[in-house]
Amino acid sequence: MSDGRYLLDASALLAFLFQERGGSEVAQILDHAAISAVNLAEVVAKQLDCAVTPEAIRHNLGDINLPVVPFDETIALETGHLRRATRALGLSLADRACLATARATGMTVVTADRAWGGLDLGVAIEVIR
Secondary structure (H helix, E strand, O other): OOOOOEEEOHHHHHHHHOOOOOHHHHHHHHHHEEEEHHHHHHHHHHHHHOOOOHHHHHHHHHHHOOOEEOOOHHHHHHHHHHHHHHHHHOOOHHHHHHHHHHHHHOOEEEEOOHHHHHOOOOOOEEEOO
């Protein structure tokens, strides 16, 4: 993976938490990573869908201690502007929020979503599987 700070997409953090393929790559960069507030919400929701208890979620996320990038007005506006450029790939609001956060912070996005590998949005993207 490249040098610098990383912004984890929900899919990347979930790969790590659920010990899926690509999770070991995420483990190597956790000390240099952050997550957007929107993607953190997505991670929590997915874990609840998989019957992980709220207490276990708090414990797991607390152990990781990832910095959380707030979803502010600037990032919200950029998220909306990315809809047109990403619509053909079916990217969700959370996906666009991750990309907008990366644009605003200059971080490299780390994702498990292969479709992102072909995006040309002025954001460095690393696909873990």
